[in-house]
Amino acid sequence: MTDRAFCVVRAGALTTVQDLGRAGHAHLGVPRAGALDEPAHRYANRLVGNPETSATLETTLTGCAVRVRTDTVAAVTGAPCPVTVDGRPAAWGAPVRVPAGAVLDAGPATAGLRSYLAFAGGVDAEPVLGSRAADLLSGLGPAPLSDGGVLPLGTPYGPPATVDAVPRSGLPLKELVLPCVLGPRDDWFTDACLRTLATGRFRVSSASNRIGLRTEGPSLERRKDGELPSEGMPLGALQVPPNGLPVLFLNDHPTTGGYPVVGAVPERFLAAAAQAAPGTSVRFVPRRSRASG
Amino acid sequence: MSTGTTGGRAPAGRSRLPLRPLPVGDHGLLVELDDDTAVEAFHAELLRRAAAGTLPAVREIVPAARTVLLDGLADPGRLAAELPGWDIPPATAGDRPAIEIPVRYDGPDLADVAALWDTTPEDVVRIHSGTEFHVAFCGFAPGFGYLTGLPERHHVPRRATPRTKVPVGSVALAGPYTGVYPRSSPGGWQLIGTSDVELWNPDRDPAALFSPGTRVRFIPVSTESQEA
The missing domain is CATH 2.40.100.10 (Cyclophilin-like)
Structure with missing residues (x-):
């Protein structure tokens, strides 16, 4: 292995390699995967001069630390956190020079849940179906980071362009407000139940993960019994399992499923969902589809 | 019967499939069909149109038991309005061997x-x-x-x-x-x-x-x- 690599000093609770994912393979049962807070991932890449398709590290709550084997430029975005280089404070949300042998540490999130670490040249893990994203449902892509593991870095693309506009990320969050287009299976639920969706006080469950944001709160009871034949599940689907607690499907969601989808959250709101820590209050704002008039 | 019929009703004698497009977010459609044979025929038609370049750009086409999900459409309402007018031939075994x-x-x-x-x-x-x-x-x-x-x-x-x-x-x-x-x-x-x-x-x-x-x-x- 060349010295364009880093060694994992502290993997944290869950740190994965992510990029923009492998859309277009859902018909084969392959989840999309990719960075959950996509604007934060894109921004981190821009800060270090990478194309937005380069792979970054996505941390969960506790951050991570890596020792680089080459002089590099890195950036930490997404959930704000203390950043250090060999113990010295460094900037969050800005390019940071990390000399060969130094440890870049992205600490615990002070708000939100997931930070993104970009390195000049990107994390050069082996692509699968055109993407380096770790897919935790089906196990495609690189395994989550583990202490002592080594991952290669790609060749830098050159000096970063000036970043003049900060894209919207999912932060900061006191209450997660999720617009939700009703359907395709809202007819499986009573009107009272749809009112509960609109007015109920939900919270992010600690059982949430990259597959779905699980909720705690009022239970949505079905109007119809029986089973729904398996059908395609979109990113952002609000699926209601038999316990009545809605699950918002995130990037590693199964491609088909048999529980009714009461509504779908437009993708641009999913970055905020990805940054909502367990316990965050959740409010759904259901509306009818524009397409159905 | 002429144009102007509602929903996915097939006029008599035409090979139109009864289908029901349901909204999925702002950029998706879940098209519900009568049975797995109809799903197969509709899915094959979608792939034919995609190959011919006459299907609007779409990120995912996911057939399932009674439905086909189309996700990543710029204008799902427009496609939903067009679908009932499609002539869709029955599914065939195709030319590839099993x-x-x-x-x-x-x-x-x-x-x-x-x-x-x-x-x-x-x-x-x-x-x-x-x-x-x-x-x-x-x-x-x-x-x-x-x-x-x-x-x-x-x-x-x-x-x-x-x-x-x-x-x-x-x-x-x-x-x-x-x-x-x-x-x-x-x-x-x-x-x-x-x-x-x-x-x-x-x-x-x-x-x-x-x-x-x-x-x-x-x-x-x-x-x-x-x-x-």
């Missing part, structure tokens, strides 16, 4: 399936290997296909207690479907055999041996004659 999957019919549930079918294990093998299957859709795991083809009298329930570990290559039945496990996983399907065929290999093109529309035949082999 993929042949050698199977050792040695599954632990073969006798149970024979009892459910009210026949002998030998007859299960004869009937299963004499059926041409069709990959209705994929899901559950990369490369896992839900294969249809068995008549309704040969549909079977899932096992009352799922197994914590179903071996890779297991050929299994549940409901109307036959499946082959692309990797070891928990599962509640009835295991009737084993195959050494590699169903999923992301380094291969195509990665998945089974994709929606693929035709499949299972070829019985003796336990000794199939080498890994």
Whole structure:
């Protein structure tokens, strides 16, 4: 292995390699995967001069630390956190020079849940179906980071362009407000139940993960019994399992499923969902589809 | 009857499929059809139009048991309005031959399936290997296909207690479907055999041996004659 690599000093609770994912393979049962807070991932890449398709590290709550084997430029975005280089404070949300042998540490999130670490040249893990994203449902892509593991870095693309506009990320969050287009299976639920969706006080469950944001709160009871034949599940689907607690499907969601989808959250709101820590209050704002008039 | 009919009603004598587009977020449609044959015909039509460049750009086309999901459309309302006017020919076997999957019919549930079918294990093998299957859709795991083809009298329930570990290559039945496990996983399907065929290999093109529309035949082999 060349010295364009880093060694994992502290993997944290869950740190994965992510990029923009492998859309277009859902018909084969392959989840999309990719960075959950996509604007934060894109921004981190821009800060270090990478194309937005380069792979970054996505941390969960506790951050991570890596020792680089080459002089590099890195950036930490997404959930704000203390950043250090060999113990010295460094900037969050800005390019940071990390000399060969130094440890870049992205600490615990002070708000939100997931930070993104970009390195000049990107994390050069082996692509699968055109993407380096770790897919935790089906196990495609690189395994989550583990202490002592080594991952290669790609060749830098050159000096970063000036970043003049900060894209919207999912932060900061006191209450997660999720617009939700009703359907395709809202007819499986009573009107009272749809009112509960609109007015109920939900919270992010600690059982949430990259597959779905699980909720705690009022239970949505079905109007119809029986089973729904398996059908395609979109990113952002609000699926209601038999316990009545809605699950918002995130990037590693199964491609088909048999529980009714009461509504779908437009993708641009999913970055905020990805940054909502367990316990965050959740409010759904259901509306009818524009397409159905 | 002329234009102006509502919903997906097919005018008499035309090959229009009854279909019902349902909204999925701001950029998706879930198109509901009457049965798996209609899904197959509609899915084939979508692929034909995509290949011909006459389908609007779409990120995912996901057929399933009674539906096809289209996601990533710029203007789903416009496509939804056009769909009832499509002339969709019935699905055909296509020009590609069926993929042949050698199977050792040695599954632990073969006798149970024979009892459910009210026949002998030998007859299960004869009937299963004499059926041409069709990959209705994929899901559950990369490369896992839900294969249809068995008549309704040969549909079977899932096992009352799922197994914590179903071996890779297991050929299994549940409901109307036959499946082959692309990797070891928990599962509640009835295991009737084993195959050494590699169903999923992301380094291969195509990665998945089974994709929606693929035709499949299972070829019985003796336990000794199939080498890994």
